[in-house]
Amino acid sequence: MHILLVEDDPDIAAIARLALEEVGGLEVTVAADGRAGVEAAHRAAPDLAVLDDMLPDGDGPGTLAALREVPGLTGLEAVYLTANTGDTERLSGPGVLGIIDKPFDPMGLADRLRELAGSP
Amino acid sequence: MSERLEALVTDYRVRLPGRVAALETAAERLAAGDESAREALRTEAHQLKGSGASYGLDAVSRAAGALERAAREGDVDAVASAVQELRSAITPP
Numbered sequence: 001m002h003i004l005l006v007e008d009d010p011d012i013a014a015i016a017r018l019a020l021e022e023v024g025g026l027e028v029t030v031a032a033d034g035r036a037g038v039e040a041a042h043r044a045a046p047d048l049a050v051l052d053d054m055l056p057d058g059d060g061p062g063t064l065a066a067l068r069e070v071p072g073l074t075g076l077e078a079v080y081l082t083a084n085t086g087d088t089e090r091l092s093g094p095g096v097l098g099i100i101d102k103p104f105d106p107m108g109l110a111d112r113l114r115e116l117a118g119s120p
Numbered sequence: 121m122s123e124r125l126e127a128l129v130t131d132y133r134v135r136l137p138g139r140v141a142a143l144e145t146a147a148e149r150l151a152a153g154d155e156s157a158r159e160a161l162r163t164e165a166h167q168l169k170g171s172g173a174s175y176g177l178d179a180v181s182r183a184a185g186a187l188e189r190a191a192r193e194g195d196v197d198a199v200a201s202a203v204q205e206l207r208s209a210i211t212p213p
Binding site for chain 1: 122124125128129132166167169170171172173174175181
């Protein structure tokens with residue numbers, strides 16, 4: 001499974017990437033904002049987007065909409081990362097598999113994503 | 121823990137005192153009436169809240185969460201006490 005992680009906090013991006021790659025054995029592409037995420041998505045062809053909900057250039061749902069404009073990614077599924085509780089309703093939508101609260105346990109992150117994606 | 125993970129956690133912990141010192145300065149500015157310090161406090165506290173426990177520092181996330189709330193509400197006393205709590209959270213006993 002190839003994950004596109006869009007997260008602007010370098011500390012969270014670094015530990016999430018390491019956890020997903022080393023613990024989870026997943027392929028990960030990291031981008032620091034929505035625009036970089038869209039650019040990366042053209043090359044990476046991700047299976048799942050993991051999106052911070054508070055990016056410098058937009059929120060999670062806006063970023064997901066932009067990613068879905070990329071050819072081949074119309075049905076891209078996503079999981080949101082948020083440190084704000086109570087946003088469940090705003091973040092729900094088609095193809096949104098779940099919301100992971102920050103801070104998260106890096107050791108369990110890959111398993112959590114696999115569980116949400118229904119992927120072995 | 122892998123070497124890469126260990127290095128990442130060490131690097132995060134080494135940078136924390138500087139980040140907390142910046143928050144202390146911002147809290148002092150707010151106490152002196154500089155309202156512009158509020159947004160800086162809120163943003164930085166939000167980030168620390170989101171990353172602390174992922175780096176094994178649960179107390180940092182808790183104190184930063186309290187600081188974010190206090191900064192959002194503009195409660196100068198609560199800001200001061202949350203910053204103090206944050207300082208204790210990163211100071212070895």
